[in-house]
Amino acid sequence: MNREQKRMMQRQGQVDADGATSRRTSAQDVARRRGPRTSIRQFIKEIRDEMRQVAWPTRPEVINYTSIVFFVLVFMTLLIFGLGVGFSKFVTFLFQK
Numbered sequence: 001m002n003r004e005q006k007r008m009m010q011r012q013g014q015v016d017a018d019g020a021t022s023r024r025t026s027a028q029d030v031a032r033r034r035g036p037r038t039s040i041r042q043f044i045k046e047i048r049d050e051m052r053q054v055a056w057p058t059r060p061e062v063i064n065y066t067s068i069v070f071f072v073l074v075f076m077t078l079l080i081f082g083l084g085v086g087f088s089k090f091v092t093f094l095f096q097k
Helices: 003-012 023-033 040-052 059-096
Strands: none
Touching: none
């Protein structure tokens, strides 16, 4: 750790003047930053509210995206297979002569 990092950590209260880490301060900071816990009911309610805000795709959009992914997958599989076969034939041709 260089002097600049040490000075920055001292300003933030992460280390003391002698360079030792102050665990009490960081634990107090963590306890101070945490707010009161929410109940399970409130947590589920907030999840439901957030999920209502999601822009879900329509059925035709899902079918369209799925077909695009499928065709790209098939194309890339055939391309990689073809390149593999082609390179293997080329290498065997080089070493047979």
